[in-house]
Amino acid sequence: SGARPKSKKQPKGSSSTKNDKPPNICAYGDCASVVSTYGLPCKYCERRFCFSHILAEVHGCGDKAAKASRAAYKRDMTSHTRGQGLINPSIAGSEAKRKVVANRLADKIREARDK
Structure with missing residues (x-):
């Protein structure tokens, strides 16, 4: 119309x-x-x-x-x-693997701060 x-x-x-x-x-x-x-x-x-x-x-x-x-x-x-799971497929499906990676990162940050 x-x-x-x-x-x-x-x-x-x-x-x-x-x-x-x-x-x-x-x-x-x-x-x-x-x-x-x-x-x-x-x-x-x-x-x-x-x-x-x-x-x-x-x-x-x-x-x-x-x-x-x-x-x-x-x-x-x-x-x-x-979500983050698609970024790194090696840790996408496992909560335990994510915690291990998060702990490693936290350790590296602490080491860098202490230097």
């Missing part, structure tokens, strides 16, 4: 998903840079671009890059809630 669907606009000169250019030419629109020796593939669309057009936001993969960035941020921010 009055709500318009968001249009997926691509930046001017960006190429669509179909690319008729040879693999050694930058995949961005009318760019004719040769990329056989230094061109980089986009990790979202796997097409090769010159250094001027490799940024996802420049050649049309900005939405995919933003989504991946948000997912990575969310994963990084929640990793601390999983």
Whole structure:
């Protein structure tokens, strides 16, 4: 009811998903840079671009890059809630092993303080 669907606009000169250019030419629109020796593939669309057009936001993969960035941020921010057991699997399942390691650490701290 009055709500318009968001249009997926691509930046001017960006190429669509179909690319008729040879693999050694930058995949961005009318760019004719040769990329056989230094061109980089986009990790979202796997097409090769010159250094001027490799940024996802420049050649049309900005939405995919933003989504991946948000997912990575969310994963990084929640990793601390999983607990210490996942950091060192050798002591993850045993309370006794954790106590031994904690005691060793306390001993090392005492030794360092006493020096």
